[in-house]
Amino acid sequence: MNGMEAGLRRPFPRRYGLVEQCGGVYVPVEIVSESLQKLAYVSVAEIRRTVLQYVWAVESDQNWSWTVDDAKKCVDMWFDLTLPLENVHSVRFASETGYCFTKHCFDPDSERATPVFNEITDRMSNKIAFMTFIGSLFYPHSKQQQYLWLKGSGQDSKGCITRLLKKILGEACRSANPPTKGQNPGFWLDNIMRAKCVIFNDIEDRQFVTTGLGKSLTGGDVQSCERKYGASYDAIFDGKLIFTSNWSPNISSEHSDQRRIIYCELSEKADKTIDPGYEEKLWHEAAGIIDICKSLYEANCMPDDKPIPVNNNQALEIAESNEEDFELFMDLHYTVEPSLNLEALNSNPYIMQSDLTLAMRSFFKTQQEKNAFKKWVVRKFRNRVKITTIKENRVTKKVVLGLTKKVAVGKPFS
Numbered sequence: 001m002n003g004m005e006a007g008l009r010r011p012f013p014r015r016y017g018l019v020e021q022c023g024g025v026y027v028p029v030e031i032v033s034e035s036l037q038k039l040a041y042v043s044v045a046e047i048r049r050t051v052l053q054y055v056w057a058v059e060s061d062q063n064w065s066w067t068v069d070d071a072k073k074c075v076d077m078w079f080d081l082t083l084p085l086e087n088v089h090s091v092r093f094a095s096e097t098g099y100c101f102t103k104h105c106f107d108p109d110s111e112r113a114t115p116v117f118n119e120i121t122d123r124m125s126n127k128i129a130f131m132t133f134i135g136s137l138f139y140p141h142s143k144q145q146q147y148l149w150l151k152g153s154g155q156d157s158k159g160c161i162t163r164l165l166k167k168i169l170g171e172a173c174r175s176a177n178p179p180t181k182g183q184n185p186g187f188w189l190d191n192i193m194r195a196k197c198v199i200f201n202d203i204e205d206r207q208f209v210t211t212g213l214g215k216s217l218t219g220g221d222v223q224s225c226e227r228k229y230g231a232s233y234d235a236i237f238d239g240k241l242i243f244t245s246n247w248s249p250n251i252s253s254e255h256s257d258q259r260r261i262i263y264c265e266l267s268e269k270a271d272k273t274i275d276p277g278y279e280e281k282l283w284h285e286a287a288g289i290i291d292i293c294k295s296l297y298e299a300n301c302m303p304d305d306k307p308i309p310v311n312n313n314q315a316l317e318i319a320e321s322n323e324e325d326f327e328l329f330m331d332l333h334y335t336v337e338p339s340l341n342l343e344a345l346n347s348n349p350y351i352m353q354s355d356l357t358l359a360m361r362s363f364f365k366t367q368q369e370k371n372a373f374k375k376w377v378v379r380k381f382r383n384r385v386k387i388t389t390i391k392e393n394r395v396t397k398k399v400v401l402g403l404t405k406k407v408a409v410g411k412p413f414s
Contacts, residue, residue, distance in 0.1 A: 090172035090196045091138065102170030104286075110295075112288030116281045120157045123267045128296065129310040130264045135297030137169065137197055137240060138290070142297070142305050145218050145260060147209065147241035149249050152266035158244040160279050162199045165242070168286060172196035178208040185213060186226030193225055193235050200243045206250040207368055209243070210257060217241060218260050252372060253319040254379060262308060263315040326376045329363050334403045336381050345390050350399040353387065377403075 092100040093107045121127040130150075136142040152158045166173045174195040179188040192198045200208075208214045216223065217237050226232040243249070251257040275281075282289075300309055330336075334351070341347050360370045377385055385402040 091169055101172055106287045108291035108294060109287035110291045112285060114285040114288040114292065116278070117285050117289050120161065124264050125314060126262060126264045126311055129262045129308055131293045132296045132300050132308045133262055135293035136301065136308065138294055139297060142301065143307060144238055144240055146262050146308055147218055147243065147260060148262045148264065150242065150244045150264050150266065151248055153246055153268060156266040156268050158266060160282055162201060162242065162244060163279060164282055164286065165197060165199065167283060168290065169197055174198050176200060178205045184226065186224055186232060187228065189223050190225040190227050193237060195239045197240050197242060203243050203245045206247055209249050210251060215256065248318045250322055251315065251319050252323065252376060253316060254375060257319065258312050258315055261315050262310050265314065323376055326373050329373065330377070333359050333406060335406055336384055337402045337404065340384055340386060340402050345388065345401060346392065348401045349404045350401045351403045351405055353398040353400055356400055
């Protein structure tokens, strides 16, 4: 047993340890750190795993006694062979050649029957958009501006779908929860940055998709990422987001919310009998499912990688339901003027922004709700309400033009 085996053959946490295992062989992480700098935005875990798979494939003799220098040569050879990174795909199928993170022994098959998958999608709203979205996962340059929100009340196959995707996409599919308050988002972003698909199972934070971070992930914005014990870096997330939940998202009717979401509702299965082989049957249909989904993406979005066509009626209904509290707040406190004089702002009726803030404090629970109300009132009463500043007697005032406070009418004395 050489020094490497004697000194490093003990358990280490995957993210923080000094070694990584592949088929019984351990390789110190530091031997690849230098080469990692050549490829920006690449997950350490992905590269380590692929490097080790390559080393193991080249040298199948488990008793091979090797040194750090030997391992480093193998790593350098791997990087020389696989650059540029675009040649390394997330998934490849049986007839495809080239490097990848997950290789399947089958090809998409248009003749493979998909009765279990059909039963699931027949219970789903927006099923064509859903299948087109799944098909987009197999095209590296498909646009990432849309996310999938899959709602169901339980025992309706949401989990089966996400586990099937994880099995198909392998290392390119990650599971995550939104970062918690106080958590460094840089570390969280590093964990998902090279994923093709990130699944948020049973998400409870209904507002995450409308936060700045949620929107930036689907907006092609540069993210500031940070590795544990490593250098920070900037990268653009180019994967897709899938949310499953028992609840609908807390979205608004704003265009930026509506254009992003592909909302699908799953109804319960008619047959409540538990089938222990249900997921295995679904996996057996994988070749047919992938063919259907890829064909729909090609038909609806190719050749220019257009956005996925989607019926947003349900999403708009959800937004209107979410905004009912805004309507109630307005009815209780304010009236809206018929029009604004934009040429002379000072001539318009107004309320002070501080008064609005005070009124909202007793009605809305979170700052996000308050901010959402301000956006809603300006959007709903376009050209009739404006949040701005004006000058009166050389004093700058923060005001809301076009709103006047309702006069409370008391009950008359008898």
